[in-house]
Every structure is written in C-alpha cells, then in structure tokens.
Amino acid sequence: MNSHYSVVVIGGGQAGLSMSWYLRQRGVDHVVLERERVGHEWRTRRWDSFCLVTPNWQCRLPGYAYSGDDPDGFMLGAEVVGFLEKYAASFDPPLLEGVEVTRLRRTPQGVFELSTSAGFVSADQVVVATGPYHVPAVPRIAERLPSDLVQIHSAQYRNAAELPEGAVLVVGTGQSGCQIAEDLHLAGREVHLAVGSAPRAARRYRGRDTLAWLDEMGHYARGIDEFGDADEVRVRANHYMTGRDGGRDIDLRAFARDGMKLYGHLRGVSLSTLEFADDLGPSLDNADAVAEGIKDAIDRYIDSAGIAAPAEARYVPVWRPDSSASVLDLAASGVSAVVWATGFHRDHRWIEVPIFDGRGYPTHERGVTGCPGLYFLGLPWQWTWGSGRFAGVAQDAAYLCSRIFDARRQRFTDEVSWLAGTPTETYPQVEWWVAA
Known part of the structure; x- marks a missing residue:
C-alpha cells in the first residue's frame, strides 16, 4: 500500500468495485480497501x-x-459471490483485501488520514462504500427471555437443521x-x-414480473x-416477496392457513410468556x-399505453385473524x-468527521x-430505489466519479492560479496544467 492516494475507496462490494471501475476509466490513482474479501457479506450473512x-x-x-441463460431467474447466494468475483477479475481493480479501516479523519489542510490494519495512508478524497448493514440489531427485550432459549440474528441463520429441535x-x-x-x-x-409493518408486493402480475412492470413505468x-x-x-x-424456486409471492395469510402461528408485533415479556x-x-x-395499490398503478399504465396484457383476478385473503391480543408461552409451546x-x-x-445527523445518518x-x-x-x-442494489449503484458511482474529477480539476486550477506568476523554468508543469 502506498502512503498517499488521490482517492481511497473503503469497501470492496458492488459499490466500491463500481466506483473503482469509473475511477480507472478516468485514470485516477486510487485504492479499494476491503476488510474481508470480495463477496464477504453474501458468503457469511445469508442462509x-x-x-x-x-x-x-x-x-x-x-x-x-x-x-447467463436465465435473465428472469434469481441468483442463489453462491452465484452472487461468483458474479462479484468475476466482475472484479474483469478489470483488475487496485483492491487490497483483508485491510480494515479503523479511523478516518480530515486534517485542517484538507487531507484525509486513514488508520488501517495495514498501516497509515492518506488521501485527497475518500469514498465510503461500506453499505448500511453493519451491526445486527437485536432489541434489548431479548435480554429478558429465558437463558436456555437459543437466540440468533437473521445474519447468523443458515438452515433449520442447525437450530435445536422444537418450535421456532x-x-x-x-x-x-x-x-x-x-x-x-x-x-x-x-x-x-411476529408480524411487523413491512409491505408486500406480488411477484408477478398480468403476465410479467412486477419489477419488470415498475422498471418499464x-x-x-x-x-x-x-x-x-x-x-x-x-x-x-422493503416489500417482501421471494425469488425462491423461480420466484413467488410470500403470503403470510397462506402460512397461517397452513399451520404457521401469526402474532402482532412483540410488545412485552414476562418470564417465559x-x-x-x-x-x-x-x-x-x-x-x-x-400490493393491490401496485397492481392499480400497473393497470393504469397498461391502459394508458395500450398494452395487450392478460387480465388477472385480484387477490382474495385466504385467512383472517381474530381481533384478540395474543400471548405465547414459550415453554408450553415448545x-x-x-x-x-x-x-x-x-x-x-470510526469516521471522525462531523457529517452525521441526530440519528447517525450521513447527511x-x-x-x-x-x-x-x-x-x-x-x-x-441514496438517489433512486436501486442505489443500494445491483440495479442502480452504477449510476450513483458515475455521478460521484464526475464530482471527484471536478474536484481534482478545481484543485489543479487553484494551483495554476498560485503558480501563474512563477517562471516556468522553476515550475515547468505550469505550462502542462494550463494546457490541460
């Protein structure tokens, strides 16, 4: 690792790699620092x-x-890892894996200083591409559950066989x-x-994947x-649906009809109840x-565009709960x-720069x-629905690359202004900068 770069990109996932691709196209010297290895989150935090x-x-x-040969299908976790690895290999980014950034600060002179597990490095500009999913969130109410109860976060779940026998x-x-x-x-x-307030969407409607309609709209x-x-x-x-087995709706009412026990949101704990x-x-x-509102919007689009699409009956609830509050005795229910x-x-x-709002979100x-x-x-x-996904991160990376390049050009312009009255035999690069 060099001691200084024009740009340091922190994070080697789809966002960081996309940023590197554009920086390389512009000829900007940079490095991508990845704490683990490419595809780590997809390897370790998925079931x-x-x-x-x-x-x-x-x-x-x-x-x-x-x-591939299945554009309308849905990649498995291992396939996503392979997709990212092949992407990195396609342009050979200046990627350093196994390097964790532990501190980021900006000096009064405007230089960024980074402490990393591989040593100290500085940069003129920094892109934080570490995503939003850092620390598993488990509510404090979990501390009140019986000590013999196995508790894991969704990031730790792999399959049913790894959990102890009994209900979950x-x-x-x-x-x-x-x-x-x-x-x-x-x-x-x-x-x-325990059901929360997340919305759902139909996987398909009127002959196409719902996401295909929304994209076209x-x-x-x-x-x-x-x-x-x-x-x-x-x-x-996010709206819940699934790509499993070729993609389908997730209907919690159907789960309940088929034996799953549904409840409202968790409100309290008393011993094992x-x-x-x-x-x-x-x-x-x-x-x-x-879900029905999304279908309404698709219907309006089909009608206004004069598209020939098959008609489809609307969803009819297959199960309804009673209105009484619910309790669950963990021991009695197994x-x-x-x-x-x-x-x-x-x-x-680790970011020691005052850019965050009261909720810790970067402004x-x-x-x-x-x-x-x-x-x-x-x-x-960040800008569109696809910003944190494969679908839209490229657009955001291109925009930021332009801003980074503009900042570099402005810096050179400022330096040229300062050197303008200096003889070029002392600073011969002035002529090059002015020409550029």
Missing part, C-alpha cells in the same frame, strides 16, 4: 437457500452485466424474516411469526428529490393494500429458538457530503 429477490437482468454493474419464533417480517419463516416452514418446523428512475418525505422513504421496509400487540389484522391488511429478523444498525464511529446530497472530498456510495435510496 443456505437464500436467493436474490430482484431478477437477474437487474444485475448490472459498470462494464459488466449478467450474461421468528421476530420481524421484512424480506429476511418472511423468507426465513418460509424456509423453516418448508423444513417441517413449527413456526411462530420509470419507477426505479425516480430520484429521492421527487418524494415529499425523503427521510421516511429511506427508512421504509410473550405478549403481542393486537395489530396483526391491520398489518396484514396494510401489506395487502400496498419454542426452543428465536430468530431476530430485526435489521441492522449503522456503525460509523449528503446524492452521496456528496458537506465535507469537501468525502462521499458515500451504496446507501439505500
């Missing part, structure tokens, strides 16, 4: 049956895209919670599921500035309403394990922070 929710045709990075409680119904609950259910385990090209509640948009839960809020019905109704599908916390404590506009030379890439809804 065995995991697959993408977005179709393969949306897997496109700068200078590289999915080229899954808390949370974002994409991970719903898919893990399904995985346990299909493995023949008795599952109890321009939904994924909408910038965050088109929404009146940008801060809320960025923290909304859990208390759930009486909001299961409204949560299921709201999830259905969102629950031996809990899977907390409750998301992640950001951890930017930025399209990834450009208020600190000159410091950028973020790969955040959910």
